[in-house]
Amino acid sequence: MRSAPRSLLAAICCAIALASPATAARLSAAQHAETLAIWKKMVSIPTVQGRGQMPVMADYVADLLRKGGFAVEDVIVEGSGDATTVAARYRGTGKTGKPILLSGHMDVVEARASDWTRDPFTPVEENGYLYGRGVLDMKFGNAVMVFTLLKLKQEGFRPSRDIILLLSGDEETEMLTTQRLAKQYGVAELLLNADGGGGLLDPQGKPVAFYVQGAEKTYADFEVTITNPGGHSSRPHADNAIYDLALAIDRIAAYQFPAQTNELTKAYWSATGKLVGGKLGNAMQAFAANPDDKAALATLRAEPEYVGITGTTCVATMLSGGHALNALPQKASVSVNCRIFPGVSIESVKAKLTEVIANPKATITTLGAPVASDASPLRPDLMKALRKGVDLSFPGLPIIPQMSAGATDSLYFRALGIPSYGVIGMFIKPEDDFSHGLNERAPIASIDPALLLMRSLLLDLAK
Numbered sequence: 001m002r003s004a005p006r007s008l009l010a011a012i013c014c015a016i017a018l019a020s021p022a023t024a025a026r027l028s029a030a031q032h033a034e035t036l037a038i039w040k041k042m043v044s045i046p047t048v049q050g051r052g053q054m055p056v057m058a059d060y061v062a063d064l065l066r067k068g069g070f071a072v073e074d075v076i077v078e079g080s081g082d083a084t085t086v087a088a089r090y091r092g093t094g095k096t097g098k099p100i101l102l103s104g105h106m107d108v109v110e111a112r113a114s115d116w117t118r119d120p121f122t123p124v125e126e127n128g129y130l131y132g133r134g135v136l137d138m139k140f141g142n143a144v145m146v147f148t149l150l151k152l153k154q155e156g157f158r159p160s161r162d163i164i165l166l167l168s169g170d171e172e173t174e175m176l177t178t179q180r181l182a183k184q185y186g187v188a189e190l191l192l193n194a195d196g197g198g199g200l201l202d203p204q205g206k207p208v209a210f211y212v213q214g215a216e217k218t219y220a221d222f223e224v225t226i227t228n229p230g231g232h233s234s235r236p237h238a239d240n241a242i243y244d245l246a247l248a249i250d251r252i253a254a255y256q257f258p259a260q261t262n263e264l265t266k267a268y269w270s271a272t273g274k275l276v277g278g279k280l281g282n283a284m285q286a287f288a289a290n291p292d293d294k295a296a297l298a299t300l301r302a303e304p305e306y307v308g309i310t311g312t313t314c315v316a317t318m319l320s321g322g323h324a325l326n327a328l329p330q331k332a333s334v335s336v337n338c339r340i341f342p343g344v345s346i347e348s349v350k351a352k353l354t355e356v357i358a359n360p361k362a363t364i365t366t367l368g369a370p371v372a373s374d375a376s377p378l379r380p381d382l383m384k385a386l387r388k389g390v391d392l393s394f395p396g397l398p399i400i401p402q403m404s405a406g407a408t409d410s411l412y413f414r415a416l417g418i419p420s421y422g423v424i425g426m427f428i429k430p431e432d433d434f435s436h437g438l439n440e441r442a443p444i445a446s447i448d449p450a451l452l453l454m455r456s457l458l459l460d461l462a463k
């Protein structure tokens, strides 16, 4: 996924562009052109699950890196079909400790040519945008990481620690390759993910803020089931699985998980509150200062865009029950989808649902195998490096930490205790975010700030 901060701009009424639109630093035309060429080539490979193209993409990247000076044995293409991965090690001097990981995914969401205005796998430049499936999510990020590594190699840069590029093959679906990569490369100082974070432009194209994604909520589904001996519907009685379930659903609907903040969401509320202003902005700032502020909490929880950042949420999503029109139900069940605040265990949420439902006849099961994800700390070295890297293009632009509701590859690395940050320098307007959707497009002008940022981060964090 790509977690674009689209929601924020909708709430900003009269945002003053705090940064100068002029880019402070410039790249050579050649660097811009080479990155664009890699980006387009990647988009032209239809890496949709089931089309057998992941190995083609992996070989393309591996070939580029080897031709650019990476040792053959340092670029590992593993697995087959959609489960293909790339791991490329940029060897450091070993002066400092654990490696820095660069994370991306090669796969894209399906795109049917018949639904699109242009062929989704023929990259087209138009009015400053590149069109094609995956231009945003996330072949831009892959191109930026690959080009940056090639350029640093060409210049003879020797990092103090290893930098390892990890490209997964099934982030949009099973995430099995992510789990494998996390197992193999799960000892690292930190991870930079090009699939999260990013810059926000106002409708006039001026940058408003840069987001660093430092946390994701944990995704978990539960099923609440009530069973009953049933019987003939001509002999009804109060003991009814559907009535019991309806009561349970009522209780879930009425329950609110406690308000929560962490270092990251506090910084988010406080900075976003200043940008948004008005009643909503004031509530954000009040909530940042005091999560017990009931009025502020009520204001934020009334907004679908923001309720998820205030704590854990659970909501009924699917329902089934009964087996015949003329029989008392023997079984009724509801699926409950929870988005759990970082640091809260999946088991404790299940226990809370059990307590809220308060019916010993109800059984609650966890669906699948959810993985909890903690928030990454706002490391001073990372924040300082980001400040420097963003300033190269947009001096003084606010940098705002962000927690996303969806999952990226960072999930499995955070679960191993590796601080992980979404930091791609793609600057877009909210109305330009069509990731996963039709006619996906991305502004080509993002190449320069993104290259400057990625390069600066690596030079700083692996110096």
Ligand SMILES: [Zn+2]
Pocket: 001, 002, 105, 137, 138, 171, 195
């Ligand atoms: Zn993605």
